[in-house]
Amino acid sequence: MVCLTVLILSFGLSRASGNLAISIAGADASAEDIAKINHELGLDRPLPVQFVDWANRAAHGDFGESFLFHEKVSSLIEEHLPVTITLGLIAIAVAVVVAVPFGILAALYEGTYIDVAVGVVALAGQAIPSFWLGLMLILWFGVGLQWLPIAGLDDWTGYILPSIVLAFVAIPVMLRMTRSGMVDAMRSDYVRTARAKGLARISIVAKHALRNAAMPVVAVSAVQLGFILGGSVVTEVVFNIRGVGYLAWESIGKGDFPVIQAVVLLFSIIFVGLTLLSDLVGAALDPRLRGR
């Protein structure tokens, strides 16, 4: 249902301006040229017909041909997608590894300077625009220290800076969720029971509190992966990485609608899939939701 709506939206989006042919042929093209292009692309048919035709082919993985690259859209995406996905997965892993321990630390030392420091760092992380962070990292590690490449993904070192930048999208949110989840858990009645049972502190924290605090964080990391992928446009442009985001940016700048449609649709499907995954993971982890 949601997918269908998004399908219509992404179609409508690219057809809304109407002057597709002009943007392809250029502003000074003759009326004949435009009519010809319109006909070639099937753009002179009624909109619903175009939509059904497009949707039908899209369902079979056929998004037509790129105006710009004169290549099948599906093969373009196939070529660009792995890089983006790889970066996204590395980034979410980095985010979890950074956010969860520090979130726990902040919660256990709630109200102390450790908590305040972690909070301020998280807020600052949220405030730094990712493209600017990317540029600054390039300046420091790429240009200043010359440790890491400033663009491209020629070897594994190329992945470091972009994944840090992408991870920054998710770290503050996950950090705060972990912290507030842990704080709630440590104040909960069941942790009080665990203390009344005389359990060691380590098992109170690691078994009783963490499990409950972690459930929403794990579930939300799937959604955060979606945000990271969504943010890949900016990062890929900054680091000059030929991923789907970069492809989309290039296509938008040139009005290459078949590619835009396909990428928007692809992202939407990924988002919906990840949201579903998040619900499933949440349900699998929480015994109260299991078997529903």
Next chain:
Amino acid sequence: MRTRQIPLLVGAVIVGVTALVALAAPLLVPHDPFAQNLAQRYISPAWMAGGSSEHWFGTDGLGRDYLSRLILGARISMLIGVATIILSGTIGTVLGVLGGYFGGKVDAFVMFIVSCRLAIPLILVALTVVFMVGSSLTVVVLTIGLLLWERFAVVSRAVTRQVCGLDYVAAAWAAGCSRLWIITREVLPNIVHHLVVIATVDMAIAILLEASLSFLGLGVPPPLPSWGLMIAEGKDYMYFKPWVIEIPGIALAVLVLGINLLGDGLRDSLGANTDR
């Protein structure tokens, strides 16, 4: 108690000062922010070698005074932030309150719209729209405002449901109050503190989003000095003059940090927990 208010205070000062600067921008700018002077390109800021007190923050690639452009940029960021949250706040709150209050089919419909919105890749669609309609300040505000309401909707739906479960709403209903009356007198005043917190969160996001769009070349059109655009314009020169991206970047980060601190402080002092 006092120390917990410090972030709120810092945030309020940052946002307040920025707002004042934005309002008084035409009075404050030392130079015309649009006046080009190709003879004076990339003059360093006053505190660096080669700088002069004529241009405190130096000049950009077209010889325009950087401080003046920064000040005008504050105006653009604040305008974007405020205008979009008014738009998105209205859309989101209306949807959320309706869904939360009526429940059932209305709620299912609201949740459907929200999940559709969540399935849309924000930056890509914003870029596409701006590309097609043509970039202008109004278009950017409308685009971001029309895309960024989901947090308002989700939160206002949740807190409306919570408030509606409380007995005083039932009491008003039993006292014969109309639905409109209940929503405006009983529900809204009791969820407004949550909305204020969301407004700060979304304002920060809107400002960052505008900067990203402008950075990618499909946001506020030149020669308007959006901070994101200033970074984009300075990008090619950053290896030689890092300050051309450092100055607008820091400005952006400080403003957004200020808004976040304000939001956090408000969350604590108003008792609105929206972390989950």
Next chain:
Amino acid sequence: MAELIAAANLTKHYPTSRTTRQMLRGERPVVRAVDGIDLVIQRGESVGLVGESGSGKTTVGRLLLKLTEASGGTLNFDGAAVSGLSGDSLRRFRQQAQLVFQNPFDSVNPRFTIRRAVAEPLINTGVPRAERDGRIAEAMRLVHLGDFHRYADKHPSELSGGQLQRVVLARALVGRPSFLVADEPVSMLDVSVRAGILNLMRELRDRLGLTALYISHDLTLVRYVCERTLVMYLGRIVEDGPTSEVISRPAHPYTQALIKAVPRPRTDQSREDLPISGGLANAVSPPSGCRLRDRCPYAFARCAQEVPALLEVAPGHRAACHLTSPANAAAA
């Protein structure tokens, strides 16, 4: 006496969340919160409704006030069908029938001053502004918050639970209603405050001649205010009679258990076993026949097959139990 409220076969089913399997089979399980009750309340009568959590007693209160719509059955208020009310007639009904809640802290809008909160029913029933202050002061006097001006401009957070519950009562009374539902009005309050509210309720009953339904889990509290008592179990009324009669000669095993279960502050109380065991059954799939049968020590074959009807055991005293039904009584 004239009937103020007459309900027949009143029913409320809430849908529950379904498992995937139920969804595939197209089943729609429901919680039978109220499952066909008949109830008549005479004008000027105070009726107690007693049951444990999950018995459906709160839902009955809400149904009588049209705060939720019934899934079935009929309900008449002052001779008119409640389901048919709308517009002006509904507004008149809302003014006539009022509600007092369990948790006073939740039942006053925290943003309102006390004056504003008490005034709400007046504003909505179109009482002219000039009259309002007088009416509010009158209502506040009724609930013994006579020095009204001390409270008028305070917010709920500045009042204690007992004071707030009086404010809630004042708000319910300010529109001069004829019917009042009080849902566990004292269960959230401390003992020392509770008594004050109970005294007040009784005084109001005598003074205003209110028709009232008091909902509670504690028979003794109900006994203190009501001349007639109903006992509910899992959505059904199992006993109905004069309060003193119900307490001194409970006919239904569940009522007997309820009376024994409440601990009394005296050392000579009986500490013998309860006549029933276990906890409340599931309202989605309650036991067939008599719903108490899985907890009842006296249950026999007929209890599983046949739903016991509410039959008279003494004049004005009815119970829904096969043990006390005439057929068995004759056999025994």
Next chain:
Amino acid sequence: MSATLKRSTNATLEVEGLRVSFGGMEAVRGIDLSVERGETHCLVGESGCGKSASALAIMGLLPGGARRSVRRLGFAGDEIGKLSERRMARLRGDRIGMIFQDPMTSLNPAYTIGSQMTEVLRRHRGLARDKAAERAVAMLDRVGVTAPGMRLGQFPHQLSGGLRQRVMIAMALLCEPTLLIADEPTTALDVTVQAQTLRLLAELQRELGLAVLLITHDLGVVARVAHRVSVMYAGEIVEQATTEALFAAPTHPYTRGLLDAIPVPGKVRRGDKLGSIPGIVPRIPAGFVGCAFRDRCAFAEPVCASNIPPQFASPDHAYRCRMAPDWWRATA
């Protein structure tokens, strides 16, 4: 009231001069009490009187921000007031068990009953998983949980409230503690389930020779299970006696007020007015002197603002009030 409490030197729990403060407010202001083997001592009072804070303070479970000081905290002959958190944790769950008010939130929703029960035995007794499970099953069986083997694999949300509280009780008793502290163990339960649970607690105590400190707000519960009672008001014990003595001759005006406020069948007749105490429980700042009840007391005199020493109505019955032991006989 330390004078009375030097009853025996081998009490399981001996508390002297226990104080708890939150910020500038004193929640517990120097209480003395003792619980002997095989005895149930009830700490009764209204919300905010400091009874739960006292229990948590004895267990060393106060939340952060609370400060405890205690002159003597004796447990089975040892002083435990100065123990480190690590040594205290070794006692908790092993020799001192505790159960809480809300069995839903007090059990961890993410783990099975079995996991939560066996970890106690694994921690304190070093038992292997299967041995621990065996013990857990036996204990569940003992507290009357049906199908105990199956319960080990279930999650808390799959059990009813009454069963959950039985699981909590079983968990607290796994290591055969000598002292059980129960903080409002039946408040969240329905009356019929409450009666069953109280009965179970009494049985277990007799059988295991437990010392029980039971916190409750309900004088009915006190009358049903307690051997000795301490009535708390505003952080102080205002009256302490055997249950028989207290209910036969309640002497502190606050205790009398509380008892008068409860409608008891046979004692309060229809038409009688219930007693009620005016005003609300005050919050006590540090350095407060005198009787905290004096603002609400009908018998207050200027002398009540100074320190009131305890008096004895009988050797087993102490109270903290200026009034003579049998003052109330004259007024009754």
